[in-house]
Amino acid sequence: MLAQHFGRSAQTLNREFKERFGLPIAAYVSAQRLQEAHAAIANTATPLKVIAANLGYSHVNHFSNAFRRQFGYSPGALRKGSLKGTDDSE
Numbered sequence: 001m002l003a004q005h006f007g008r009s010a011q012t013l014n015r016e017f018k019e020r021f022g023l024p025i026a027a028y029v030s031a032q033r034l035q036e037a038h039a040a041i042a043n044t045a046t047p048l049k050v051i052a053a054n055l056g057y058s059h060v061n062h063f064s065n066a067f068r069r070q071f072g073y074s075p076g077a078l079r080k081g082s083l084k085g086t087d088d089s090e
Helices: 010-021 025-043 048-054 060-071 075-080
Strands: none
Touching: 010 025, 025 048, 025 060, 025 075, 048 060, 048 075, 060 075
């Protein structure tokens, strides 16, 4: 639908998006959602399973794995404040 809206094929839209923003559309959206999760974990007491569900993850473990891939540490480590030497202001 998005590609049709912009009058492009899905492949063309994704390629053009990646050229401009450095990531394919799906990866960009995922990264933005994980940034929101990072802020929620750092600044609220919202349970991780609620944050994961709000982001559309079917299970908190899937969310935790994606979070770790994105930031290099677990959401639990961020929540506990045990990131010695890690800049968690991303």
